[in-house]
Amino acid sequence: MAQTLTNTASAPLAFDIQPNTTPMPEAARLEAFGHLGFGTLFSDHMAVIQWSEGKGWHSARITARAPFQIDPASAVLHYAQEIFEGMKAYRNAEGKVVLFRPQENARRFNASARRMAMPEISEADFIAAVEGLIAQDAKWVPEGEGASLYLRPFMFASEPFLGVRPAHEYIFCVIASPVGPYFKGGAKPxxxxxxxxxxxxxxxxxxxxxxxxxxxxxxxxxxxxxxxxxxxxxxxxxxxxxxxxxxxxxxxxxxxxxxxxxxxxxxxxxxxxxxxxxxxxxxxxxxxxxxxxxxxxxxxxxxxxxxxxxxxxxxxxxxxxxxxxxxxxxxxxxxxxxxxxxxxxxxxxxxxxxxxxxxxxxxxxxxxxx
Known part of the structure; x- marks a missing residue:
């Protein structure tokens, strides 16, 4: 049964929690953690919010990570209305999961949205989506030097329309990938x-x-x-x-x-x-x-x-x-x-x-x- 996670701080959105019924087997996840690369392994869930003209942001959910089904005429495929962010969740010295300056990511995301004629999302909803995904996939935050859970918030134009104008429909999503050092061999010149x-x-x-x-x-x-x-x-x-x-x-x-x-x-x-x-x-x-x-x-x-x-x-x-x-x-x-x-x-x-x-x-x- 779906649960509901409500961001009561300042944002109106409530996130439906729809747990993945077929998560990666624990033995396979632990085995994969033994040789982390960058951006090739993904956690079990994703956060998704939709936007449509006249309705704004709606249908917020934390759900099983799965492919999107989009129309071949979706504006992103033709006019590249798309933005993203990169951020990381770490386990600190006390074992707690922390983010680094997430408000800055939210602000830069909105600056990118303005430049690309896309709708802005409130900082509270942006962070709630990230935190909701981490809460559902906390076991995917690795420990160890150079290891982290890389988070990729992104937004794209999903409206099927071939005219050249800003789209009227968008999808915001956050996915997560446990990673090791970005460069092979670690911190070397x-x-x-x-x-x-x-x-x-x-x-x-x-x-x-x-x-x-x-x-x-x-x-x-x-x-x-x-x-x-x-x-x-x-x-x-x-x-x-x-x-x-x-x-x-x-x-x-x-x-x-x-x-x-x-x-x-x-x-x-x-x-x-x-x-x-x-x-x-x-x-x-x-x-x-x-x-x-x-x-x-x-x-x-x-x-x-x-x-x-x-x-x-x-x-x-x-x-x-x-x-x-x-x-x-x-x-x-x-x-x-x-x-x-x-x-x-x-x-x-x-x-x-x-x-x-x-x-x-x-x-x-x-x-x-x-």
């Missing part, structure tokens, strides 16, 4: 390919929105990175092809011998929540940090002179990853000794320590589920 043929975003475009089209457009450049023996691709600006912007799925930071840090300013790049948190942690520690344009030419010169001692990328999936080698058409260079550095490691340890409840949380970023 990654190699970066600088794309000179492709750009990710331009002023006035969708670069600051977390929409699937941005990632689809980056895949050919990412493939080029793999072909050149690199882990990730970094994009330059679309106007001058001179300024470093961000990686295919991560923001980037540069560390200098005087202890200062530079990171590209917002505008055409994604306003990463990990990025925002690292900026605040750096400033808490008295580290001089500047958000500004930084050119590829400067990057090469500063690495060659030794003025730049470290560089790192960050994001929800990878958290913090040192950059060891940078390759481009015509050459390559190394950052410092190619093995990372103390500033990157200190920031990574501070961030993950707060996320997992090992270190104090002075900003109140950690949100306990339940």
């Amino acid at each position: 990654v190699s970066i390919w600088v794309s000179t043929d492709y750009t990710r975003a331009a002023r006035g475009g969708t670069g600051a929105a977390k929409c699937g089209g941005n990632y689809a457009a980056s895949l050919v450049a990412q493939s080029e990175a793999y072909d050149n023996g690199c882990d990730q691709v970094v994009f330059l600006d679309a106007a001058e092809h001179a300024w470093v912007e961000e990686l295919g799925g991560m923001n980037i930071f540069f560390v200098f011998e005087d202890g200062s840090i530079i990171t590209p300013e917002l505008g055409t790049i994604l306003p990463g929540i990990t990025r925002k948190s690292l900026i605040e942690l750096a400033k808490d520690s008295g580290v001089p940090l500047t958000e500004r344009h930084y050119s590829f030419a400067e990057w090469q010169a500063d690495a060659a002179s030794g003025r730049m001692t470290e560089a790192f990328a960050c994001g929800t999936a990878a958290v913090v990853a040192s950059i060891g080698t940078v390759k481009f058409r015509g050459g390559e260079f190394r950052i410092g000794d190619g093995q990372g550095g103390p500033v990157t490691e200190a920031l990574r340890q501070k961030l993950t320590g707060i996320q997992r409840g090992v270190l104090a949380d002075p900003h109140g970023w950690v949100h306990t589920v339940g």
